[in-house]
Amino acid sequence: MWSSLSHSEEITLHHRSPAISDDDEEDDDDGLADPDFVPPTHPQPGHSMPTTWHKVDLNNTALPEYQHSAPDYIDMPFQYFIRYFDAQIISHITYQTNLYAAQKDINTTFSTNENEIMTFLAILMGVVELPSVEDYWAMETRVPQVANLMSSKRFRLLKRVIHFNNNTQISGTSDRFFKVWPLFNPQSVDEVMVAYKGKTAGNLRQYIKNKPDKWGFKLFARASEDGFIHDMVLYQGKTTLEAHDVPPTPEQKVLGATSQIVAVLASTMSSPTTTAIFADNFFTSMELVRYLRDHNCRYTGTARDNRIRNPPLKAIKEMEKKAVPRGTYDYVTSDDGILAVRWKDTRTVTLLSTDMGVEPMSSVIRYCSETKMKEPVSCPAVIRSYNANMGGIDKSDLLVHLYRTPMKSKRWYLHLFAYVMDVSITNAWVVYRRDSKALGVNGQSLKDFRIQVFRGDSGQTSAKSSSRRSSSSSVESLTTSVDVPEPVRGHCSHTPNEAVRFDLSLFHAPVHAKCQTCKYCSRKGNIVRSNVVCRVCKVHLCMNSERNCFIKYHE
Numbered sequence: 001m002w003s004s005l006s007h008s009e010e011i012t013l014h015h016r017s018p019a020i021s022d023d024d025e026e027d028d029d030d031g032l033a034d035p036d037f038v039p040p041t042h043p044q045p046g047h048s049m050p051t052t053w054h055k056v057d058l059n060n061t062a063l064p065e066y067q068h069s070a071p072d073y074i075d076m077p078f079q080y081f082i083r084y085f086d087a088q089i090i091s092h093i094t095y096q097t098n099l100y101a102a103q104k105d106i107n108t109t110f111s112t113n114e115n116e117i118m119t120f121l122a123i124l125m126g127v128v129e130l131p132s133v134e135d136y137w138a139m140e141t142r143v144p145q146v147a148n149l150m151s152s153k154r155f156r157l158l159k160r161v162i163h164f165n166n167n168t169q170i171s172g173t174s175d176r177f178f179k180v181w182p183l184f185n186p187q188s189v190d191e192v193m194v195a196y197k198g199k200t201a202g203n204l205r206q207y208i209k210n211k212p213d214k215w216g217f218k219l220f221a222r223a224s225e226d227g228f229i230h231d232m233v234l235y236q237g238k239t240t241l242e243a244h245d246v247p248p249t250p251e252q253k254v255l256g257a258t259s260q261i262v263a264v265l266a267s268t269m270s271s272p273t274t275t276a277i278f279a280d281n282f283f284t285s286m287e288l289v290r291y292l293r294d295h296n297c298r299y300t301g302t303a304r305d306n307r308i309r310n311p312p313l314k315a316i317k318e319m320e321k322k323a324v325p326r327g328t329y330d331y332v333t334s335d336d337g338i339l340a341v342r343w344k345d346t347r348t349v350t351l352l353s354t355d356m357g358v359e360p361m362s363s364v365i366r367y368c369s370e371t372k373m374k375e376p377v378s379c380p381a382v383i384r385s386y387n388a389n390m391g392g393i394d395k396s397d398l399l400v401h402l403y404r405t406p407m408k409s410k411r412w413y414l415h416l417f418a419y420v421m422d423v424s425i426t427n428a429w430v431v432y433r434r435d436s437k438a439l440g441v442n443g444q445s446l447k448d449f450r451i452q453v454f455r456g457d458s459g460q461t462s463a464k465s466s467s468r469r470s471s472s473s474s475v476e477s478l479t480t481s482v483d484v485p486e487p488v489r490g491h492c493s494h495t496p497n498e499a500v501r502f503d504l505s506l507f508h509a510p511v512h513a514k515c516q517t518c519k520y521c522s523r524k525g526n527i528v529r530s531n532v533v534c535r536v537c538k539v540h541l542c543m544n545s546e547r548n549c550f551i552k553y554h555e
Contacts, residue, residue, distance in 0.1 A: 269297070
């Protein structure tokens, strides 16, 4: 389960491009291939509000910057992960899997438990991806960290029967994502593509040509600028918002279809008065900006010319003439505090904002094809703010794509299950990095963090279900040798990560090796050597009748 962050934080929503730059292509709706899609519509004339514009700048008090409160200590990576993929979800998956197996074959003897499901998840979340699942158990390509946890036959059986919702209740719902909905119980907004090229999902599968994953399931998500996903809506045509935990209110239903998505997902924010929303022109409309302003939530977004009620700005055709230099801008503010600004970069862009004005002006560096040099271009403050805060979903997409959970299956909803696991891990890592930064500690990389989550997941399971593991695998885990990094003169000695050093579940055992300097008690002018090394930390520590640095080092 994912919880939204409070205090002041920037929330990004966008359909395609994360920022305004030289490389932007023309905005279009070519990705909307679903025939059930309800296009953006303008409110009926009876709901329209007359707008009066004035040539004045918007002068709002800046929102306080988000300050992440420092924790008392940094938890283990696995503990961060189970904040977002908690025991309640594991218990639910276990129950639904056993139920599904019984529904398929009433006489089946199949049964699983929470520990085995945890082991199954641990195998999925590795960072080493092989061509096929069988390769993890094959003699030539065997991966002992995986093969020792579960047999290949049992893994394939679990993958075949794992389930997330009761099939007997599917006929009474309009939610087309019913099979995976219990996994999506968070709070966020933006567009994401979950890769899927199969045919069994029907028109739930979308095509968007400008996305890295062009075929897949479309999700709208709300994210902080550092990539933390707060909430999601699974796109499914006309029933998209009906399936969300917070259904649209009558006030929201008069908005256009895409503006409704922003309004509904913004309603799940815990602190809207100290939050600014950033979105692209797929979502922005004058009605949406007014709705959010009336609910004390600030908004900044690029806008299409036919959805902003014709503010008296310089015409786009006039600004795009070659005689008009880059950096030219025009702005007006409505009588109810909505800024409309039009700025020329490589192309002309229009924004609506209730968050920030044009001043103070600054400059951005752009390449000039005529002079063959980079030159400064004047830039309004609202443009810089938009560009700086519009990358939250792209950051999350990047982190998810670095180490994706491999999931090859004919059952389309398992691809969404894998995505939920990946987002849970990246969300956990983002919060872990926030805690590390607040305490002034160098945090682990995402790869190391994911490995530690795997170790915590599989280690916890193996401790509870040791009867499933053979004695040979137990002997393998208690290795009597360790590869210690060789010391290099003039360089600092090897130092393990603190999360590894103090993780008592990793079995810190002493192993005999060549004598080297004790990592704990040696000082300049008083070098003490030891032939005992920790098999996990890979550092030498004294352990004799006079002193026991091994225990002190891990306390």
